[in-house]
Amino acid sequence: MTTLRLTLPDGTVREVPAGTLPREVVASIGPRLLRDAVAVDVGGAVQDLVTPLRAGGSFRVLTAADPRSLDVLRHSGAHILATAVRRLRPDARIGFGPPIEDGFYYDFGVAEPFTTEDLAAFEQEMRRVVAERYPFVRSEVTRDEALRLFADDPLKLERIADLGADEVISTYTDGPFTDLCRGPHVPDTSYLKHFKLLHTAGAYWRGDERRQMLQRIYATAWWKAEDLDAYLHRLEEAKRRDHRALGAQLDLFSTDPRVGPGLILWHPRGAVIRSEIENFERDLILRRGYELVYTPHIYNEKLFEISGHLENFRENMFSSMDVEGTAYRPKPMNCPGHIAIYQSRGRSYRDLPLRFAEFGTLYRYERSGVLHGLLRVRGFTQDDAHIFCTPEQVSEEIGRLLDLVDEVLGVFGYEYSIELSTRPAKAFGSPETWNAAERMLADVLVARGREYTIDAGGGAFYGPKLDFKLVDAIGRKWQGPTVQLDYVLPERFELTYTGADNVPHRPIMLHRVLLGSMERFIGGLIEHYAGAFPLWLAPEQVRVLPLTDEVASAARSVADRLREAGVRVHLDARSETLNYRVRDGALMKVPYLAVVGPREARDGTVAVTLRGAGEKQRPIPIPVDAFTRALRREIETRALTLRAGAPTTGVADAAAD
RNA sequence: GCCGACGUAGCUCAAUUGGCAGAGCAGCUGAUUUGUAAUCAGCAGGUUGCGAGUUCGAUUCUCGCCGUCGGCUCCA
Numbered sequence: 038m039t040t041l042r043l044t045l046p047d048g049t050v051r052e053v054p055a056g057t058l059p060r061e062v063v064a065s066i067g068p069r070l071l072r073d074a075v076a077v078d079v080g081g082a083v084q085d086l087v088t089p090l091r092a093g094g095s096f097r098v099l100t101a102a103d104p105r106s107l108d109v110l111r112h113s114g115a116h117i118l119a120t121a122v123r124r125l126r127p128d129a130r131i132g133f134g135p136p137i138e139d140g141f142y143y144d145f146g147v148a149e150p151f152t153t154e155d156l157a158a159f160e161q162e163m164r165r166v167v168a169e170r171y172p173f174v175r176s177e178v179t180r181d182e183a184l185r186l187f188a189d190d191p192l193k194l195e196r197i198a199d200l201g202a203d204e205v206i207s208t209y210t211d212g213p214f215t216d217l218c219r220g221p222h223v224p225d226t227s228y229l230k231h232f233k234l235l236h237t238a239g240a241y242w243r244g245d246e247r248r249q250m251l252q253r254i255y256a257t258a259w260w261k262a263e264d265l266d267a268y269l270h271r272l273e274e275a276k277r278r279d280h281r282a283l284g285a286q287l288d289l290f291s292t293d294p295r296v297g298p299g300l301i302l303w304h305p306r307g308a309v310i311r312s313e314i315e316n317f318e319r320d321l322i323l324r325r326g327y328e329l330v331y332t333p334h335i336y337n338e339k340l341f342e343i344s345g346h347l348e349n350f351r352e353n354m355f356s357s358m359d360v361e362g363t364a365y366r367p368k369p370m371n372c373p374g375h376i377a378i379y380q381s382r383g384r385s386y387r388d389l390p391l392r393f394a395e396f397g398t399l400y401r402y403e404r405s406g407v408l409h410g411l412l413r414v415r416g417f418t419q420d421d422a423h424i425f426c427t428p429e430q431v432s433e434e435i436g437r438l439l440d441l442v443d444e445v446l447g448v449f450g451y452e453y454s455i456e457l458s459t460r461p462a463k464a465f466g467s468p469e470t471w472n473a474a475e476r477m478l479a480d481v482l483v484a485r486g487r488e489y490t491i492d493a494g495g496g497a498f499y500g501p502k503l504d505f506k507l508v509d510a511i512g513r514k515w516q517g518p519t520v521q522l523d524y525v526l527p528e529r530f531e532l533t534y535t536g537a538d539n540v541p542h543r544p545i546m547l548h549r550v551l552l553g554s555m556e557r558f559i560g561g562l563i564e565h566y567a568g569a570f571p572l573w574l575a576p577e578q579v580r581v582l583p584l585t586d587e588v589a590s591a592a593r594s595v596a597d598r599l600r601e602a603g604v605r606v607h608l609d610a611r612s613e614t615l616n617y618r619v620r621d622g623a624l625m626k627v628p629y630l631a632v633v634g635p636r637e638a639r640d641g642t643v644a645v646t647l648r649g650a651g652e653k654q655r656p657i658p659i660p661v662d663a664f665t666r667a668l669r670r671e672i673e674t675r676a677l678t679l680r681a682g683a684p685t686t687g688v689a690d691a692a693a694d
Numbered sequence: 695g696c697c698g699a700c701g702u703a704g705c706u707c708a709a710u711u712g713g714c715a716g717a718g719c720a721g722c723u724g725a726u727u728u729g730u731a732a733u734c735a736g737c738a739g740g741u742u743g744c745g746a747g748u749u750c751g752a753u754u755c756u757c758g759c760c761g762u763c764g765g766c767u768c769c770a
Contacts, residue, residue, distance in 0.1 A: 615729055
């Protein structure tokens with residue numbers, strides 16, 4: 038019998054025979070530890086306490102304090118859910134039940150979909166299973182035994198058929214329920230204390246839409262009651278920030294079935310935000326060596342044949358339209374147009390790098406079921422650019438892009454992480470080229486000390502890419518900038534430039550977006566800011582409120598002066614009470630409310646209330662000139678927080694001017 | 695596209711077993727002149743998403759279509 042060496046965190050080494058259960062090892066360390074143990078980490082892999090040890094290495098006990106133990110708990114939660122469902126609906130056939138971020142789900146094959154009432158009943162039953170405290174019992178079985186055991190569960194039989202010949206087939210049993218499962222699991226069902234079933238949804242068996250649709254139940258589970266509460270609170274917070282609701286409340290955008298689903302109508306207030314962002318970015322990239330171009334909304338379909346889009350992207354393209362016998366397509370990407378500009382004349386190495394930028398409006402067909410507010414649409418405007426450069430220039434260009442990304446994202450207050458996506462299954466170009474390109478991207482990141490993770494197989498069909506994932510104000514991740522390296526399109530379009538050696542060379546293309554789609558980015562931004570935009574983006578920056586009709590003309594002249602200074606200002610002289618108008622301004626999330634009463638009219642001041650100042654904050658009297666200057670500065674610096682009315686900055690700074 | 699839920703005034707929601715479609719807010723008119731989160735009164739507002747069907751009678755039941763929401767899949 039083989040002996041395994043286990044190295045404990047304190048450096049001591051245990052020698053145990055292969056096949057020993059981790060539970061025995063943990064027990065030998067201490068009974069108290071055994072009580073707290075959820076699973077173990079052996080050589081970096083998480084396994085449960087009842088799976089025989091087959092290899093040695095580092096050995097660490099995982100308690101509820103280790104984040105990895107949550108997945109174990111949730112996985113067991115899925116089994117407990119299945120246990121409950123099987124008790125109440127014995128006809129339900131079982132699919133998969135994995136842990137996911139923040140929870141778990143389980144897929145069932147049932148004749149009748151589950152209802153909300155079913156869900157409540159299942160949760161009740163789960164609590165019973167938990168109270169019954171069934172241990173999770175692991176058995177290793179032969180293939181034949183497994184086939185017999187799950188004879189009534191065709192989904193499981195299919196899974197068994199897919200298992201490799203040398204794989205250990207194991208089952209886990211908790212009380213009345215046995216599932217084909219690799220583990221790991223918590224010791225018994227009583228570990229699942231803080232959970233909640235969330236909702237049901239249809240899900241295709243193994244994610245394949247040609248296969249049967251199963252009924253999926255989503256749930257969340259945590260070690261501590263306060264974690265569960267915090268999670269549920271986070272869901273509410275996300276709901277409060279929902280850009281679709283805020284978009285309607287703040288009158289930013291809408292869709293209209295008469296126009297078409299997934300096609301966004303930007304209202305004046307939303308258009309302000311968008312145009313401010315576009316202006317900001319346009320100014321920035323012009324100073325970074327980009328040149329603006331414009332290309333049509335439809336291209337001759339031939340271009341997409343050459344580019345490979347028809348081959349690789351067809352299912353996302355709108356169908357073609359016939360124009361005097363020639364097929365045209367709404368463009369799903371700008372690249373062919375930018376390439377055509379590149380090819381409009383001969384290019385020399387002296388011209389490179391060329392950086393063509395376009396806020397290009399694209400149309401992509403998305404199936405009706407996936408459309409979602411601003412985040413998933415059929416028509417959107419991309420802040421696109423294509424950089425044409427020599428192979429020697431690529432690293433430098435990537436480096437410049439990293440700087441640009443920093444600069445842009447910082448303005449919006451986003452943190453981000455970087456992902457390097459490598460060659461996908463469906464890819465053009467040789468593996469050697471791909472490897473070199475991937476290595477080059479990694480080298481630039483390393484050289485700049487950037488941390489990144491690898492998304493294997495996540496690249497575009499024409500080249501590897503860097504994805505920047507934004508982290509918003511409540512910790513959610515969003516798709517951010519992407520940079521894609523492309524050796525393929527220059528080849529397919531036969532792009533060339535004349536080198537110093539006076540012979541043609543092939544340039545390399547970089548595709549990059551900073552914000553992605555304006556629609557999606559602003560959708561995310563609405564949620565990031567919860568609708569309370571920083572001053573430079575706020576659709577309405579200041580609302581001037583005359584206290585009475587007597588001071589209406591004084592208020593009007595304040596508003597005029599602000600408007601003259603380039604501030605987006607509204608005058609609210611409705612014959613409503615001040616309370617009413619203050620509330621209205623607050624609900625519209627106007628950054629500054631400037632009240633003009635007899636005192637202010639006499640002194641040439643305004644009484645300023647900052648958005649979100651709360652009840653304790655008293656309005657601050659500020660001279661109109663000083664207020665105007667403070668606003669200007671805040672707008673120009675694109676400050677993330679409101680300062681122009683704050684007593685220590687607004688007034689003092691303004692006085693110092 | 696598929697599974698499920700939903701669709702009533704601009705918004706948020708009501709409407710007993712199928713029996714004349716209602717409220718608050720927003721809007722309009724008038725009064726009120728207000729000092730930091732809703733002043734009062736009146737008026738107007740609807741082909742109950744669209745189209746069929748069942749019925750003496752449909753917001754309510756059935757079918758089809760459109761749209762929205764939660765997912766599946768995919769991505770900007």
